[in-house]
Amino acid sequence: DTAVSQTPKYLVTQMGNDKSIKCEQNLGHDTMYWYKQDSKKFLKIMFSYNNKELIINETVPNRFSPKSPDKAHLNLHINSLELGDSAVYFCASSQARGGHYGYTFGSGTRLTVV
Amino acid sequence: DAKTTQPPSMDCAEGRAANLPCNHSTISGNEYVYWYRQIHSQGPQYIIHGLKNNETNEMASLIITEDRKSSTLILPHATLRDTAVYYCIVNSRGTASKLTFGTGTRLQVTL
Numbered sequence: 001d002t003a004v005s006q007t008p009k010y011l012v013t014q015m016g017n018d019k020s021i022k023c024e025q026n027l028g029h030d031t032m033y034w035y036k037q038d039s040k041k042f043l044k045i046m047f048s049y050n051n052k053e054l055i056i057n058e059t060v061p062n063r064f065s066p067k068s069p070d071k072a073h074l075n076l077h078i079n080s081l082e083l084g085d086s087a088v089y090f091c092a093s094s095q096a097r098g099g100h101y102g103y104t105f106g107s108g109t110r111l112t113v114v
Numbered sequence: 115d116a117k118t119t120q121p122p123s124m125d126c127a128e129g130r131a132a133n134l135p136c137n138h139s140t141i142s143g144n145e146y147v148y149w150y151r152q153i154h155s156q157g158p159q160y161i162i163h164g165l166k167n168n169e170t171n172e173m174a175s176l177i178i179t180e181d182r183k184s185s186t187l188i189l190p191h192a193t194l195r196d197t198a199v200y201y202c203i204v205n206s207r208g209t210a211s212k213l214t215f216g217t218g219t220r221l222q223v224t225l
Binding site for chain 1 (some may be wrong): 159
């Protein structure tokens, strides 16, 4: 059983398109995150949600809109895709209360904008 | 969050212990030391964490100095599969906490 699963694993799309990446965790964690890893391999946090509430928004362009329908899901919708959005996007989850606070990451979604 | 300093790269022979250092001289009293690794392009993997006591689990040991300004991650018997980028991160707990990744140490395990 995959703890944090992301779909799709690969996504190739043209500039200007709108796309979504889905993330689900079956760990019962109350907090979920989106990270972006660019071509230089630098991992940066984008958003975090705790029990469906936005907690962290790290100066991400408003073309990126996270949505958390429930605490087990955090989806990322991207409007008007640009070349610079090409990266690997990782979803993660953690238990903010009562847990060891270690994050569990998904296997990533490689987004290529052409 | 406090920042950490790690060497950019290290080599280790297979079967030997890999000792990865980390400096975190500005760590606050409520911040934990976490270690993660990223193998190739996979998602980062949690290894271990500690506050002030030394910790050991099935993957590694974490040695934290008494002043908490530095720590060492020890992989007791490195294998080729341990080749990865290792990140040392200090982080406080709470719903607004976030892992801030630096550049890490690229560990190359060789035959």
